[in-house]
Amino acid sequence: MASEAEHHDEQHGLQPMQYIQIGIVLTIITVVELAASLWVDLGDALIPVLFVLSAVKFGAVISLFMHLRFDNIVFTHIFLVSLALGTAVLIALISLFWSDVTVIEPVTGIVGG
Amino acid sequence: MAQASAVEHHPTSTGTDNRKLLWWIFLGSECLFFGSLLATYLIFKGSLAIPPFPTDRIVDAAALVGVSDAAREACHSIGNNLFECEGILDVPVTSQSTFVLLMSSVTMVLAVYGAQNNRLKMMKLWLLATMLLGLAFLGYQVFEFTTFGNEGLNLSSNQFGASFFMLTGFHGTHVAVGVLYLGSLLFASFRRSGLGPEAGFHIESAGLYWHFVDVVWIVLFTVLYLIPA
Amino acid sequence: MATAVETLAPPATQSGIWSWITTIDHKRIGALYAITGFIFFLVGGVEALLIRAQLAVPNGDVIDPELFNQLFGVHALTMIFLAVMPMGAGFFNYMIPLMIGARDVAFPRLNALSYWIFLGGALLLTSSFIFGGAPDAGWFAYAPLTSEQFSPGRNMDFYVLGILMLGVSSMAAALNFAVTIINMRAPGMSLLRMPVFVWMTLIISALLILALPPLTVALLQLLFDRHYETSFLSPGGGGDPLLWQHLFWVFGHPEVYILILPAMGIVSETLPVFSRKPLFGYSAIVFSGMAIAFLGWAVWSHHMYTTGLGPVQKSIFAGTTMTIGVPTGIKIFNWLATMYGGSIRFTTSMYFAVAFIALFTIGGISGVMHASPPIDTQQQDTYWIVAHIHYVLVGGALMGIFSGIYYWFPKMTGRFLGEGLGQVHFWLMFIGINLTFFPMHFLGTAGMPRRIYTYDSGMGWDFWNMVATIGALVIGVSLLVFIANFFRAMGQKPTAPNNPWDAATLEWATTSPPPEHDFDLIPIVRGRDPLWFDRDHGHAPAAAPDSAVHIHLPPPSYYPMMMAVGVLLLAVGPMTHLVLTAFGAVVIAYSVWGWALEPTD
Ligand SMILES: [Cu+2]
Numbered sequence: 001m002a003s004e005a006e007h008h009d010e011q012h013g014l015q016p017m018q019y020i021q022i023g024i025v026l027t028i029i030t031v032v033e034l035a036a037s038l039w040v041d042l043g044d045a046l047i048p049v050l051f052v053l054s055a056v057k058f059g060a061v062i063s064l065f066m067h068l069r070f071d072n073i074v075f076t077h078i079f080l081v082s083l084a085l086g087t088a089v090l091i092a093l094i095s096l097f098w099s100d101v102t103v104i105e106p107v108t109g110i111v112g113g
Numbered sequence: 114m115a116q117a118s119a120v121e122h123h124p125t126s127t128g129t130d131n132r133k134l135l136w137w138i139f140l141g142s143e144c145l146f147f148g149s150l151l152a153t154y155l156i157f158k159g160s161l162a163i164p165p166f167p168t169d170r171i172v173d174a175a176a177l178v179g180v181s182d183a184a185r186e187a188c189h190s191i192g193n194n195l196f197e198c199e200g201i202l203d204v205p206v207t208s209q210s211t212f213v214l215l216m217s218s219v220t221m222v223l224a225v226y227g228a229q230n231n232r233l234k235m236m237k238l239w240l241l242a243t244m245l246l247g248l249a250f251l252g253y254q255v256f257e258f259t260t261f262g263n264e265g266l267n268l269s270s271n272q273f274g275a276s277f278f279m280l281t282g283f284h285g286t287h288v289a290v291g292v293l294y295l296g297s298l299l300f301a302s303f304r305r306s307g308l309g310p311e312a313g314f315h316i317e318s319a320g321l322y323w324h325f326v327d328v329v330w331i332v333l334f335t336v337l338y339l340i341p342a
Numbered sequence: 343m344a345t346a347v348e349t350l351a352p353p354a355t356q357s358g359i360w361s362w363i364t365t366i367d368h369k370r371i372g373a374l375y376a377i378t379g380f381i382f383f384l385v386g387g388v389e390a391l392l393i394r395a396q397l398a399v400p401n402g403d404v405i406d407p408e409l410f411n412q413l414f415g416v417h418a419l420t421m422i423f424l425a426v427m428p429m430g431a432g433f434f435n436y437m438i439p440l441m442i443g444a445r446d447v448a449f450p451r452l453n454a455l456s457y458w459i460f461l462g463g464a465l466l467l468t469s470s471f472i473f474g475g476a477p478d479a480g481w482f483a484y485a486p487l488t489s490e491q492f493s494p495g496r497n498m499d500f501y502v503l504g505i506l507m508l509g510v511s512s513m514a515a516a517l518n519f520a521v522t523i524i525n526m527r528a529p530g531m532s533l534l535r536m537p538v539f540v541w542m543t544l545i546i547s548a549l550l551i552l553a554l555p556p557l558t559v560a561l562l563q564l565l566f567d568r569h570y571e572t573s574f575l576s577p578g579g580g581g582d583p584l585l586w587q588h589l590f591w592v593f594g595h596p597e598v599y600i601l602i603l604p605a606m607g608i609v610s611e612t613l614p615v616f617s618r619k620p621l622f623g624y625s626a627i628v629f630s631g632m633a634i635a636f637l638g639w640a641v642w643s644h645h646m647y648t649t650g651l652g653p654v655q656k657s658i659f660a661g662t663t664m665t666i667g668v669p670t671g672i673k674i675f676n677w678l679a680t681m682y683g684g685s686i687r688f689t690t691s692m693y694f695a696v697a698f699i700a701l702f703t704i705g706g707i708s709g710v711m712h713a714s715p716p717i718d719t720q721q722q723d724t725y726w727i728v729a730h731i732h733y734v735l736v737g738g739a740l741m742g743i744f745s746g747i748y749y750w751f752p753k754m755t756g757r758f759l760g761e762g763l764g765q766v767h768f769w770l771m772f773i774g775i776n777l778t779f780f781p782m783h784f785l786g787t788a789g790m791p792r793r794i795y796t797y798d799s800g801m802g803w804d805f806w807n808m809v810a811t812i813g814a815l816v817i818g819v820s821l822l823v824f825i826a827n828f829f830r831a832m833g834q835k836p837t838a839p840n841n842p843w844d845a846a847t848l849e850w851a852t853t854s855p856p857p858e859h860d861f862d863l864i865p866i867v868r869g870r871d872p873l874w875f876d877r878d879h880g881h882a883p884a885a886a887p888d889s890a891v892h893i894h895l896p897p898p899s900y901y902p903m904m905m906a907v908g909v910l911l912l913a914v915g916p917m918t919h920l921v922l923t924a925f926g927a928v929v930i931a932y933s934v935w936g937w938a939l940e941p942t943d
Contacts, residue, residue, distance in 0.1 A: 016226055023219035030215065034208055037339040047340055054335040058328050065222045066324045067317075072129045074524070075137040082141025085552055085639065086148035093152040093588055096643070096655060098159055125525040131448040134521050138551060142513070146555035149589060153559065153574065156585065163580075269571035272580045279566065279574075297935070 013067055022064055029053050136318055140325045147329050150280045151336065157272035164188055165266045167273060168200035168341055184265030201264055203257070204338050210253030211334045214288075217246035218327045221320050228316035233307065236316060240299045243323065247292040254285045277337070284333060287326045294319050364898035366450035367858060368435050371457050373754070376432025378457075379425050382464060386420035387821065389413045391814055394778075398811035400799035407795040411478035412471070412497070414793055418481035419501070422601065423508050424464045426735065429743050430604035431460075434519055434543050436754060440849035440856060441537050443528025443865045448521040451899050451937065456515035458906030463507030466913065470500035477501035480793065482590055482645075483564075485575035485583040490568045496917060502565045503913040509554045509561075510909065516550035519543055528848065530867030534628070537847045538621065541628050542607030545635045549596045549603075552639075557593035560586055569916055584649055591642035599638050601735060602702075603631065605742020606673060609695040612749045613677055615845045616692035617684030620871055623676035630669030637666045647715045648722050656715045663713035670706055674699060689843075690764030694745035697772050701737025705730055708783070723793075726786025732779040736817075744771075744824075749843070756836025756854045763827040770820030777813025781806035846871030859893040896942045905933035 014022075033053050036042055042049055063069040068076050125131060158167070163176050164184045174194050177185055188198040220242040227235030258278070261267075266274045298319055302308050308315050365371065393413050396404045405413070435453065439446055447453050470476040475497040479487045488498045523544045527536070536544075563574040564586065573579025575586045614621045621627065643651060643659040651659075677699055686692065708730040712718040721727060744767075751759045790803050797803055841850035850873060852861050869875030876882075908929030915923025 013222075013226065013229070016223055019219055019222045019226070023216065026215055026218075027212065030208070030211060033335065033339055034204070037341070038204060050335050050339050054331055057331045061218060061324050061328050061331070065218055066321055071133075072127060074127050074129060074134070078134075078137050079141050079144075082138075082144045082552060086144035089145065089556065089592060089639070090148045090152045090155075092640075093149075093592075094155050096588065096651070097156040097582075097584075099652060099655070126527040126531075127525055129525065131521050131525050134525055135449070135517055138517055138520055142517075142551045142555055145552050146558065149556040149559035149592075153563070153585065153589075156582070157580075267571075268566065269573070269579070272574075275566070275572035275574055275581075279562070279572070293931075297938075301938075 013070055014064065019065070022060060026057055026060060029057055130314065132314070132318060133321075136321045140321065143325065143329075147280075147284070147332075150276075150283060151333070154276040154280050154337070157276050161271060161273050163271050164198040165201045165261070165264060165270060165273065166198050167202050167277070167337070169197065170200070171195055171197050181265040181270065183263060184270060187264060201261055201266055202338055203260070206253070207257065207334065207338050210250050210257075211330065213246050213253065214250045214327055214330050217243050217250070218324055220246060221323045225313075225317050225320040228308070229313035231313075233302070233312070236312070237299060237302055240295055240302070240316070244292055244295045244299065247288055247295070247323075250288055251285060251292070254281065254288075258282075281333065281337070284326070284329055287329070291319075291323050291326055294322065361898065363903050364454075364900045366446075366454045366896060366899055366902070368439050368447050368450065368453060369754075369856065369858075369860075371453050372432045372434070372436030374432075374457055375428045375435055375460070378461060378464070379428030379432055382420055382468075383425035383429065384821070385468065386417050386425050387818060389417040389420060391818055393417060394811040394814040396796065397807050399808065400797055400801075400804055402796055408475075408478070410795045411793075412476035415478050415480050415483075415501075416467070416471070416476045419467060419477065419505075421735070422481060422597070423505065424467070426601050426739050426743070427512065428460060428464075430546075430601075430739075431456075431515060433539075433604060433608070433743075433746055433750070434515070437750065437849055438519060438522060438540060438543055439526070440753075440852065440860055441540050441847050442523065442526060442531055443848045443861065443867065444522065444526040445860045445864075445893075445895075447518050448526055449518050450896055451902050451942075452514055452518050454899070454902035455905055456511045456518065458903045459507055459511035459514065459909050462906050462910035463504050463511060463913075466507060466910065467500055467504030470497065470504075473500075477504075482594065483586075485564070485567075485581075485586040486577065488564055488568075488586075489576045491576070491578075498564070499568065499917045502561050502568070503917060506558065506561050506565075507909060507913050509558055512550050513554050516547040516554075520547040520551065523547070528865050528867055531872075534625065535867055535870045535872075537607075538610035538624070538627055538631075539604075539607035542603040542610075542631055545631050546600050546603050549600050549635055549638070553593045553596040553600075556589045560589035560593070563589075565916065584646070587646050587649065588642070591645045592639075594645065595642045596635070596638045598734070599634055601739050602742075603634075605698060605702075605739045605745075606631065608742045608746035608749070609677060609698050611845075611847065612691050612695045612745050613680045614684075614871075615749070615843050616687045616689055616695070617681045618687070618844070619680060619684035620846070620874070621676070622679035622682075623672075624870065627673055627676050630672040633669040634666060637662055637669070641666060644713055644718070647718045660713055660715055664710060667706065667710045667713075674703055674706075689748065690759070690761055690768055691745045691748035693765070693768045693772075694741050694748065697768070698738060698741040698745060701733055701741060701775065705733030705735075705738055708733065721786060723791055724786035725782040725790045725792055728792050729779050729782035729786060732775075732782070736779065737775055741771075744768075750849075751831070752838035752842050753849055753854050753856070755832065756838045757831045757834050758838060758842070759827050759831045763823055763830065767820050767823040767827060770816055770823060774813050774816030774818075774820055777816060778810045779813070781809045781813075785810075841873065846874040848872055859895055862893075899937070899940060901933045901937040901940060905930055905937070908933060 033050055036046060036049055036053075062079070068079070127134075162172075163180050164170075164172070164187060171191070172188070172195070174196065177188060177196060187201070188196040191197050220239045224236050224239035224243060227233065227237075227239060261274075266277075268275050268278055298308065298315060302312070362370065362374070365374075392405060393410065396402045396410055435447070467477075473496065475495050477483065477497050477500055479493065479498060479501070483498065483501055486492060488501075523536070523540055563572070566572040567575050567581070573581040575581045575583050577583060610621055610627060640662040641659055643655060644663045647656055647659075681696075708726070712721045712727070712730065748759055748764055751757065784806050785803055788802050788806075790797065790801070790807075797807075836854070838854040840853055842854070843850070848865055848867070849856075851865055865872065868879070868881065908926045911922050911926030911929060913926075915921070915926060
């Protein structure tokens with residue numbers, strides 16, 4: 001197992017300084033997201049912009065911090081397939097409900113009582 | 114050849130470590146778990162009728178029938194039988210906790226680096242930092258939940274309360290489990306034998322879990338807090 | 343803590359109850375799964391017989407309506423979660439490591455944990471009959487019938503917590519088998535050389551891993567609705583009962599494949615062996631298995647045509663559902679082509695495999711029929727649906743499982759199940775199934791609703807209900823014959839050679855039953871049907887290894903059992919007192935710690 005540690009050293013990931021730089025970049029993206037959401041009026045572009053920025057953050061963490069980029073491709077396949085399926089189910093569920101012609105109106109008044 | 118079922122040390126078909134493979138498949142499964150919780154939240158978000166609301170909203174008087182006093186306090190009459198209800202989400206405060214969790218990912222990856230490069234002091238230090246940042250995130254969450262509770266949002270107030278607390282609560286539970294996980298590793302690393310020859314592997318596994326909890330929050334923060342009604 | 347860890351030494355003997363509690367041998371765990379599953383199968387069978395006794399004649403009064411409601415709910419839960427899935431899991435556990443040429447699964451202790459949590463969940467669910475009433479809202483437990491308002495008793499709590507536990511167990515098992523199959527194959531066994539049964543297990547594992555979380559979320563919502571004042575599912579509080587149906591069927595439809603794919607895998611092993619001919623269209627069968635699993639995600643709303651879905655949604659789900667018929671049909675034709683031109687040996691196992699194809703095809707065709715929304719609207723909640731599901735699960739899944747039992751029994755025990763009694767078992771069961779379930783098609787088209795407690799005479803349902811009840815008794819008798827066959831076989835001397843059927847897969851390369859370490863020498867795989875390939879290409883079996891070679895096996899462990907007790911306490915808490923949940927968490931934490939520190943070498 002000692003050999004594995006050396007193996008990691010060479011090609012398994014980045015150097016500490018690089019990780020810190022990535023952390024700074026992620027922070028900057030978060031600030032940009034906040035700005036886009038709270039202080040700047042982007043109109044209809046807001047939601048796509050936020051999605052792209054979060055996706056960049058998401059991708060950076062899984063590929064660099066979680067070492068997907070340096071690891072066996074099997075891990076990437078497994079995770080991305082599951083993620084895609086989860087997203088597809090989420091979108092399908094939401095669109096089934098949001099397009100539902102018989103949306104059940106909540107009965108106010110009973111709530112909390 | 115004499116080494117039989119000591120599976121961990123046996124060369125595997127794909128060349129990957131069994132336990133790491135297990136972790137990644139498990140995280141894949143977690144995507145569906147959080148996906149279903151988030152779907153529930155979004156389904157109900159579209160048809161919210163009574164306050165407290167996540168963001169500012171104008172409703173008519175009927176929506177205020179039967180809601181708690183605390184929730185009603187956030188709604189001000191603007192005439193014409195209409196009321197403006199203040200949104201309950203406090204984005205600036207949650208941005209701080211988001212930043213804290215993001216930083217914990219950086220400290221975590223440094224701990225993994227330390228463990229894999231046999232720099233045990235570095236590993237322990239960053240492990241401790243990660244734990245503390247995780248605890249800080251949980252502290253923010255406790256603060257947020259109590260504030261919301263005081264403002265009339267709870268599991269039974271409306272569908273927003275139920276699905277919000279369920280979703281962020283289960284995320285918080287994951288963070289708490291992660292803190293315990295890291296804590297036990299840190300504790301074990303002070304034994305005479307430390308974490309053994311596979312320290313790098315153990316910390317890396319914990320890191321996978323920790324980072325995953327962080328990426329879930331990246332999604333939740335954007336969808337719950339940043340995207341307006 | 344460390345001292346406590348050391349107080350209990352690993353057992354020295356290989357027999358006795360302690361050795362079974364602490365075992366992490368995949369073969370023993372497989373046997374535990376199979377036997378537990380079969381016992382629950384008998385429990386579910388008795389429940390079914392009670393239901394049929396009540397419905398035999400109009401206005402029957404064998405049992406009261408309340409018990410009837412509990413029986414049809416628990417019959418389904420028992421058969422699905424406590425019988426068919428565990429019997430399938432029994433085969434996975436026993437056979438997968440042998441078939442891929444490994445010495446155990448990837449995580450032997452996790453494997454034991456799956457079994458013990460399953461046992462805890464099964465006992466929790468079944469104990470509901472004693473402690474105040476079993477789940478009585480059907481296996482799919484539609485909201486808002488399950489809310490505290492309409493189900494004030496403990497009944498549905500047993501459902502929620504029992505199924506949550508069984509889900510944890512299945513998840514652990516599925517993770518384990520996915521890793522085992524991906525990573526533990528013998529040298530030379532590439533993915534497309536894996537036996538079809540191994541492929542199907544991999545696909546089932548993937549389905550479980552991805553489909554259980556939505557069910558977990560639905561169950562948690564129900565739990566919170568009942569105990570923590572949310573109203574996700576009750577319209578009175580602003581919730582939506584359809585949310586439950588969606589989340590449940592997102593899991594529920596893949597679950598159908600989780601039940602049937604093991605049987606498909608088994609007959610894909612037995613048909614070629616007893617036709618003395620390699621499987622026809624191996625890749626087609628493997629890829630249609632994947633296609634079924636993939637499409638299975640896009641069809642769930644076909645259970646919900648009558649809930650007010652729009653025409654576009656209905657059309658989409660009807661289209662995807664009918665599409666699934668294509669890969670299923672591909673499999674059926676490939677199995678037929680496997681038999682075509684083969685020199686067939688009609689063993690009992692082969693009888694069951696052939697009957698599987700026939701009966702499963704009937705269930706498949708009725709399934710394609712109610713894939714169409716207008717037809718389904720007519721058939722929804724009638725006995726037609728009951729007929730369909732039972733042709734798929736009894737005629738399909740169960741026939742496949744029995745084919746596997748007769749096929750692998752010599753490998754597992756070293757003994758043969760009697761062929762004579764086997765034929766009696768088969769014919770009684772085959773006739774019984776068709777007598778019971780075929781008339782249900784007629785009852786369904788005559789409008790008999792499912793889940794009714796009784797019915798009046800003069801509806802035109804009397805005759806076929808009586809026939810169905812007689813059929814159920816015939817199935818019951820056939821199982822008695824099987825049990826007799828089992829005990830008769832176990833009383834004999836183990837005489838089975840390594841490969842009594844001249845089969846092609848690796849489990850037949852080792853002794854019957856296999857030694858604890860499975861293989862003296864890890865086999866090398868040179869082709870898709872390794873034993874036939876070696877026989878035809880003159881590769882002699884590897885020489886027995888030097889006896890000096892010591893094969894090291896991980897020591898037994900009692901932590902899996904301990905952790906399962908913790909999980910059971912955790913689950914019982916919300917029903918009784920949360921102190922138990924806290925205590926359960928402590929037990930789990932203690933066993934995790936002990937587990938992590940326990941030496942595995
Ligand atoms: Cu279905």
